[in-house]
Amino acid sequence: MSKPYLFLIGALVLLAAGVGIFAYTRSTTTSQQPTTYPASQPSPSQIPPPPPSEPALQSQITLTVNSPKNGQAVSTANITVSGVTVPNADVAVNDKDLKADASGKFSTSILLDEGENEIFVTASDANGNYSEWDGTVTYTPAQ
Template identity: 40%
Template sequence: MDKEKIITVVIGLAVGVTAAGGYFLATKYLPDLASKQKIINVTPAQQVLPAASPSAALTVTNPDDYSSTTNDSVTVAGQTAPGAKVIIFANIDDRVASADAQGNFSADIKLEEGENIISVTTNNTTVNRDVTLEIIP
């Protein structure tokens, strides 16, 4: 085999493998990069915007409204302004929690049997959650 053919085959293989490999790697990793970039764009906005958005002044993420449980306590959690005092008031228990630097707060509240209404109050806003403690005979 002459030298020209060997060089041609080697160059052809290198170009083909590079192109195919590049295509494979791009399709595999580019969506991940795009999703990571999306998170990076969203996170600072979520940290900055709550004060500007009235609906974001107090959010209760747990428990769900009109939910039931068999545990005699429930963790009340949510987000509000960083450092804000949060009053959590229910049928037989109450807590005053402080939101952390990210605005997250959390506290365990005791429940009585049957319907419990949990009021979460901060910054002149109250959000209620209705939780029913199932009776275990």
């Protein structure tokens, strides 16, 4: 055989070896990477239950403050706050806690400061239902 043919055969062998090495290297490199599969749908038994949600807001109950009236002006420092709500409700008048009677009536006395006084009344029942009322009473001492 002549030298040009031997050179050509040698070049082809080297080229084939290079392609083989490249293919081998590429296949081992891709097999080392993590294989990802398309996401499958979990069966209903595999789906975890939803987390517990916060309790829904409760509905309002009736609350009527009969005395004093919002915006009322008084000349005595000691006044009675009275009204009606649901029977046996927990009632708070400013910082005083009390209980409505079996008819829902409540009454308590509070001491006013001179000038405008905010009165805040809340009522709630055993189921967590509630209602609020706020008003202002102005105390001006009698002269």
